[in-house]
Amino acid sequence: MKSITRLCQSKNIVTVNGQFPGPTLTAREGDRVIVKVVNHVKYNVSIHWHGVRQLRSAWADGPAYVTQCPIQTGQTYVYNFTIIGQSGTLFWHAHISWLRVALYGPIIILPRRGGAYPFPHPFKEIPVIFGEWWKSDVKSVVNHAMQSGGAPNISGAFTINGLPGPLYKCSAKDTFKLKAKPGKTYMLRLINAALNDELFFSIVNHNLTVIEADAVYVKPFKTNIVLISPRQTTNVLLRTKRRHQSATFLMSAQPYATGPAAFDNSTTAGILEYHLPPNATNKIAKLPLLKPSLPAFNNTKFATKFTEKICSLANSKFSAKVPLGVDRQFFFTLGLSPCSNPNNTCQGPNNTMLAASVNNVSFVMPNTALLQAHFFNRLRGVYTADFPANPPVKFNYTGNPPNNTMANSGTKVVVLPFNTTVEVVMQDTSIIGAESHPMHLHGFNFFVMGQGFGNFDPKKDPAKFNLVDPAERNTVGVPAGGWVAIRFLADNPGVWFMHCHLEVHTSWGLKMAWVVMDGSRRNQKLPPPPTDLPKC
Numbered sequence: 442m443k444s445i446t447r448l449c450q451s452k453n454i455v456t457v458n459g460q461f462p463g464p465t466l467t468a469r470e471g472d473r474v475i476v477k478v479v480n481h482v483k484y485n486v487s488i489h490w491h492g493v494r495q496l497r498s499a500w501a502d503g504p505a506y507v508t509q510c511p512i513q514t515g516q517t518y519v520y521n522f523t524i525i526g527q528s529g530t531l532f533w534h535a536h537i538s539w540l541r542v543a544l545y546g547p548i549i550i551l552p553r554r555g556g557a558y559p560f561p562h563p564f565k566e567i568p569v570i571f572g573e574w575w576k577s578d579v580k581s582v583v584n585h586a587m588q589s590g591g592a593p594n595i596s597g598a599f600t601i602n603g604l605p606g607p608l609y610k611c612s613a614k615d616t617f618k619l620k621a622k623p624g625k626t627y628m629l630r631l632i633n634a635a636l637n638d639e640l641f642f643s644i645v646n647h648n649l650t651v652i653e654a655d656a657v658y659v660k661p662f663k664t665n666i667v668l669i670s671p672r673q674t675t676n677v678l679l680r681t682k683r684r685h686q687s688a689t690f691l692m693s694a695q696p697y698a699t700g701p702a703a704f705d706n707s708t709t710a711g712i713l714e715y716h717l718p719p720n721a722t723n724k725i726a727k728l729p730l731l732k733p734s735l736p737a738f739n740n741t742k743f744a745t746k747f748t749e750k751i752c753s754l755a756n757s758k759f760s761a762k763v764p765l766g767v768d769r770q771f772f773f774t775l776g777l778s779p780c781s782n783p784n785n786t787c788q789g790p791n792n793t794m795l796a797a798s799v800n801n802v803s804f805v806m807p808n809t810a811l812l813q814a815h816f817f818n819r820l821r822g823v824y825t826a827d828f829p830a831n832p833p834v835k836f837n838y839t840g841n842p843p844n845n846t847m848a849n850s851g852t853k854v855v856v857l858p859f860n861t862t863v864e865v866v867m868q869d870t871s872i873i874g875a876e877s878h879p880m881h882l883h884g885f886n887f888f889v890m891g892q893g894f895g896n897f898d899p900k901k902d903p904a905k906f907n908l909v910d911p912a913e914r915n916t917v918g919v920p921a922g923g924w925v926a927i928r929f930l931a932d933n934p935g936v937w938f939m940h941c942h943l944e945v946h947t948s949w950g951l952k953m954a955w956v957v958m959d960g961s962r963r964n965q966k967l968p969p970p971p972t973d974l975p976k977c
Contacts, residue, residue, distance in 0.1 A: 442456070447598070448597055449611035450576055454543040455482050455486075455544055462634070466548045469553055470525075473522070474490075474522055475521050477519045478517065478518050479517045484540060485511035485512065486535060486540065486544070487505040489534055489883075490522065490531070491548075493522060493548070494885065495935075498522040499933070499967055500812065500971060501522040505810075506977075507936060508812040508883075508935070509813075510977035519971065524550055529657065529674070530550075530674040532570070532634065534546075539580060542573060542575060560652055560661065563628040567627060569632070570602050570603075571601060571633045571634060572599070574596060574597050574605055575596045593945055595705040598709065599635065599640070599708070601711040602711075606708075608707070608708050609707070616710070616711060619714070620715075621679075621681045621713060622716050623682055623683055623685055624682070627679045631667065632674050634671075634672070639698070639879065642694040643735055644691075645733035647679060648665050649667060649679055650664075650677060651677050655886070655914040657753065657912075666747070668747045670918045671879050672879065672942040685715050689714040689729070691710045693708050695735050696738055697736070699739060699921035700876035701876070702945075708735070712730075741921060752910040752911065761910055762930075763908055763909070767862050768863070769863050769864070770863075770864045770866075772830070774799070774801070774832040774838060776798070778796055778798060779795065796848040796850070796950050797941065797947075802851055804852065804951075807823050809823060810977070811823065811936045812935060815936050825852065825853050838870045839869065839875060839894075839895055839922045840871065842871065848950070853953070854953065854954045856958065857931045857955055858931075859957060859958050859961075859965055860932055861931040862929075868923075869921060869923055869924065875921045875922035878918070879918045881915060881940060883938045885931070886914065887913070888912070888913050889911050889917050890926040891906045891907060891911075892919075893924055897926075902926070903926075934959045934960065934965065934966060934967040936957075937954060937955045939952065940952030940953070
């Protein structure tokens with residue numbers, strides 16, 4: 442625990458090695474990574490290496506009660522994995538309760554020695570991590586929400602590299618500053634570590650070139666505004682102006698929000714300032730401060746256009762291995778709905794508890810890890826392998842909901858044979874209100890085949906799928922009142938979590954798991970667990 446002061450208030454937060462944000466993990470493609478985690482705090486802890494494929498190393502993936510029991514107070518666990526076929530920006534974060542509000546940090550995967558970026562090497566590379574600062578104790582916030590049945594309170598501020606910036610009270614000194622040289626190219630490694638908010642980001646009077654998303658190179662395109670969902674990463678090139686500037690420039694981020702619940706509609710900002718020439722007499726404090734103009738919080742038109750620009754590089758060196766055939770098809774409806782009311786104090790719609798579900802199943806976390814139950818064939822009382830491939834009832838998903846909208850709860854999974862090619866269409870629903878859902882799949886990258894608004898049409902929409910250079914990601918935003926189709930090859934044995942990365946939705950049950958069976962060859966099987974695997 443460490444005492445940190447923000448917004449005129451000091452509070453103790455959980456940190457890694459006393460750092461907030463946490464330390465940067467830097468490795469090269471092909472490196473073996475070993476991280477020893479010792480839990481010195483009163484909370485159970487687990488760490489997820491977000492976006493790392495974890496090929497045949499599911500025991501190191503990190504989500505509590507999915508691939509491991511949490512690391513209890515006083516316990517130690519060594520995460521051991523090899524980075525295979527990946528380079529770029531990812532990040533690590535706690536994967537239990539809402540501890541990830543402060544337990545997070547960058548993962549920078551450099552190309553193999555002798556390798557190179559598919560663009561000119563930048564002058565400097567800088568992580569830019571968006572997060573949140575909560576005045577209240579976050580664990581108390583989520584516990585109250587789960588008990589009351591209503592939405593949780595909102596954060597006090599957004600942050601850039603842990604600092605709120607000059608637009609918040611008492612925060613002029615708590616501002617991230619990027620001091621730049623004229624005529625240079627900087628690579629900004631953007632990471633959205635916020636719990637519940639997609640974010641727009643811009644640097645006033647400067648264009649950005651998007652060159653990577655979720656540690657996959659993309660066809661470069663220029664923009665003055667970036668949209669980044671929770672747990673997504675985006676690398677951009679910033680080319681500074683040729684001459685010294687007699688101004689300082691705000692770099693700002695504020696939310697893109699589509700749902701019916703309250704959200705933190707504030708703006709975090711850092712400062713881009715140019716090194717002054719040696720003979721300059723101006724003082725930085727006297728230079729004018731220029732501010733960017735960001736889209737309105739509900740500007741879905743811009744969000745859609747930005748997302749559609751992201752395409753795989755898909756060249757001879759960085760190919761896009763898009764699955765053209767499909768073995769298993771799934772249609773998942775996502776959204777919020779009421780569930781049964783176990784008490785008389787519920788603050789959800791019509792005095793019910795709010796729930797979130799996939800195909801009307803609100804996922805219940807087990808008391809032991811799913812992966813252990815699978816590996817040792819001790820499934821009874823842990824999970825059932827009957828997660829529905831389609832919603833139980835067809836209805837107008839983006840129109841008026843049916844009369845019975847109560848969600849059912851359960852710990853259900855989908856079992857896949859090794860090397861199954863999977864297509865999943867994820868459809869937002871408007872039972873309580875249409876809302877964007879940033880969906881993350883552990884253990885795999887997937888290709889974003891297509892997306893649209895309204896109800897998915899299985900007869901017409903597949904003809905529009907991008908089979909040439911679709912975006913390859915680990916987290917994708919399902920459009921509010923729309924759908925997205927993804928494909929992936931189930932070539933990684935283990936149990937893999939799939940969930941909404943709006944933290945409140947995950948807490949309410951918008952999650953499920955895939956069980957990928959071993960293949961026939963030795964290198965297609967999951968090895969036994971390490972001896973120090975935590976016990977529940």
